[in-house]
Amino acid sequence: MLISPAYAQTTGAAASAGAGGLIGMFAPLALVFVAFYFLVLRPQAKRQKEFQSTINAVKKGDAVVTAGGIVGRVTRVEDAHVEVEIAPNVRVRVVKTTLAEVTNPNAKPAND
Structure with a gap:
């Protein structure tokens, strides 16, 4: 061995x-x-x-982007829903949790 x-x-x-x-x-x-x-x-x-x-601090006048890619301005805020104006006189109700981004409405565009 x-x-x-x-x-x-x-x-x-x-x-x-x-x-x-x-x-x-x-x-x-x-x-x-x-x-x-x-x-x-x-x-x-x-x-x-x-x-x-x-998302909880969203207020009237904020610019938002939904998860589906819809861009608009908030016209009314409720507990669970937000009304967003996506074109002149075209408003849709979306669920708050589907908001993907909230931007400052007073921000200047980058190319100005």
Whole structure:
């Protein structure tokens, strides 16, 4: 035999080190999860919270874009709906949660 059978046997001290090996195996996984939380989940939750507060603060006269791509100005605000004028004398009611963007109506265009 070229390989000694002693390599296959473990001692009592080596067997108890297996628990430390288990912790060492999961430590990098835990570090990846912590990094993922701080780099992805937390900023996304903050961005979503700011967007939700912007949607809740919609008022008459704001320019909005819906999730469907309709652009218009808010003419009336209700609890769950917003009335948007998309052309002269053409108004549609949309659900507030479908608003994708709220812009400042007094902002100057970039090419002026």
